[in-house]
Amino acid sequence: MEVLILVLSFIILLGIGVPIAWSIGLSSIFTMLVSIPFLPALTTVAQRMATGLDSFSLLAIPFFILAGQIMNRGGIARRLIDFAKTLVGSLPGGLAHVNVIAAMLFGAISGSAVAAASAIGGFMGERMEKEGYSKEFAAAVNITSSTTGLIIPPSNILIVYSLASGGVSIAALFLAGYLPGILTGLFLMILAAIWAKRKGIPTGKRSSLKEVGGTFLAAFPSLLLVFVVIGGIVVGIFTATEASAVAVLYCLILTFIYGEVSLKDLSPIFLSSINTTAIVMLLIGTSMSMSWIMAYENIPQNITELLLSVSDSKVVILFIINLILLFVGIFMDMTPAVLIFTPIFLPVVTKLGMDPTHFGIIMVLNLCIGVCTPPVGSVLFVGVGVAGTTIQKVIRPLLPLFIAMLVALLIVTYVPALSLWLPRVFGY
Numbered sequence: 001m002e003v004l005i006l007v008l009s010f011i012i013l014l015g016i017g018v019p020i021a022w023s024i025g026l027s028s029i030f031t032m033l034v035s036i037p038f039l040p041a042l043t044t045v046a047q048r049m050a051t052g053l054d055s056f057s058l059l060a061i062p063f064f065i066l067a068g069q070i071m072n073r074g075g076i077a078r079r080l081i082d083f084a085k086t087l088v089g090s091l092p093g094g095l096a097h098v099n100v101i102a103a104m105l106f107g108a109i110s111g112s113a114v115a116a117a118s119a120i121g122g123f124m125g126e127r128m129e130k131e132g133y134s135k136e137f138a139a140a141v142n143i144t145s146s147t148t149g150l151i152i153p154p155s156n157i158l159i160v161y162s163l164a165s166g167g168v169s170i171a172a173l174f175l176a177g178y179l180p181g182i183l184t185g186l187f188l189m190i191l192a193a194i195w196a197k198r199k200g201i202p203t204g205k206r207s208s209l210k211e212v213g214g215t216f217l218a219a220f221p222s223l224l225l226v227f228v229v230i231g232g233i234v235v236g237i238f239t240a241t242e243a244s245a246v247a248v249l250y251c252l253i254l255t256f257i258y259g260e261v262s263l264k265d266l267s268p269i270f271l272s273s274i275n276t277t278a279i280v281m282l283l284i285g286t287s288m289s290m291s292w293i294m295a296y297e298n299i300p301q302n303i304t305e306l307l308l309s310v311s312d313s314k315v316v317i318l319f320i321i322n323l324i325l326l327f328v329g330i331f332m333d334m335t336p337a338v339l340i341f342t343p344i345f346l347p348v349v350t351k352l353g354m355d356p357t358h359f360g361i362i363m364v365l366n367l368c369i370g371v372c373t374p375p376v377g378s379v380l381f382v383g384v385g386v387a388g389t390t391i392q393k394v395i396r397p398l399l400p401l402f403i404a405m406l407v408a409l410l411i412v413t414y415v416p417a418l419s420l421w422l423p424r425v426f427g428y
Contacts, residue, residue, distance in 0.1 A: 058163065096128070153230055
């Protein structure tokens with residue numbers, strides 16, 4: 001009975017346009033009302049929201065959000081684009097490759113797909129149109145490639161998964177994201193090259209070693225941030241939360257050196273970061289309350305038994321979970337999806353012998369596809385807005401890129417070494 005109320009109330013609230021954080025919180029309260037009176041139900045949900053946010057690891061999220069906002073306005077995107085262009089600009093589909101690599105680099109530095117889509121798309125859209133790419137295909141490449149920053153560390157969503165999973169090492173998750181993120185980017189580049197060949201898009205001129213070296217030196221301070229943050233975490237100099245504060249300080253110093261952010265620019269940057277952080281934290285709080293209620297009602301255990309009764313094959317179960325997560329990603333934002341469905345599916349896969357770190361990468365890669373799809377695809381909306389086109393026009397060029405991402409997802413799902421090799425090399 002409780003499960004039915006939880007699911008139906010949540011779907012109805014979403015269907016009538018209630019914001020997702022409020023839908024999660026209200027459906028949690030409605031479910032508790034079946035068992036206890038109104039005031040204790042309200043108090044319980046409020047307590048679980050507060051307890052869910054009482055985590056040292058979560059402090060990393062506002063810091064990484066602030067670092068991403070600073071980088072978005074600090075001239076870092078332009079330098080990364082120039083460096084990427086000297087590397088791959090002469091290949092078939094050169095500017096599309098530039099977009100993908102720049103988005104991977106910027107996303108890895110900022111940890112935000114939305115920041116990457118707005119920063120890289122703002123620079124690359126017009127350039128790609130001048131070279132003969134359609135506005136819609138340029139937007140589609142920008143939208144899909146921006147999601148690689150959610151897998152390549154530092155990534156806020158991997159920190160959220162660590163919390164939801166009960167303490168999977170953030171350092172291990174960060175290391176595990178590198179190869180799957182790069183693989184996804186490579187598949188997007190292959191498809192872009194095929195498209196450019198078919199359309200007869202001309203290739204750019206080959207860059208000299210001097211040009212490559214010059215753009216690398218200009219981009220090097222930005223790229224160094226990844227090594228400072230991830231290296232410091234892996235070596236044990238600081239935790240992920242401390243690393244996020246270091247990232248903010250580093251970005252502030254770097255953007256002041258570049259001269260593209262002044263003291264008067266900091267106020268809107270801080271306000272934007274506070275706004276984003278408030279939304280994310282409200283989602284985390286309400287999602288944690290729903291997760292507790294599901295555990296209280298034994299929903300994860302019941303779903304585990306149900307899935308294992310369907311089949312005892314790891315291949316089949318993982319395929320079913322992937323399908324469910326792909327469907328969930330269409331209608332739900334990444335943060336609540338990770339917080340709600342990790343406690344449901346993690347017991348299933350651990351019973352099958354899967355490493356929780358590997359499953360975290362699978363889950364995030366699944367949901368990366370969801371943020372590119374309507375009706376709640378945040379990266380889709382940003383990418384379309386930056387490109388000055390419509391969702392209806394972008395959907396068609398998006399479809400083959402979705403296929404490329406799905407192929408990468410299947411490889412990551414069934415080849416655990418892609419996710420686990422680097423963590424094991426570093427002893428995680």
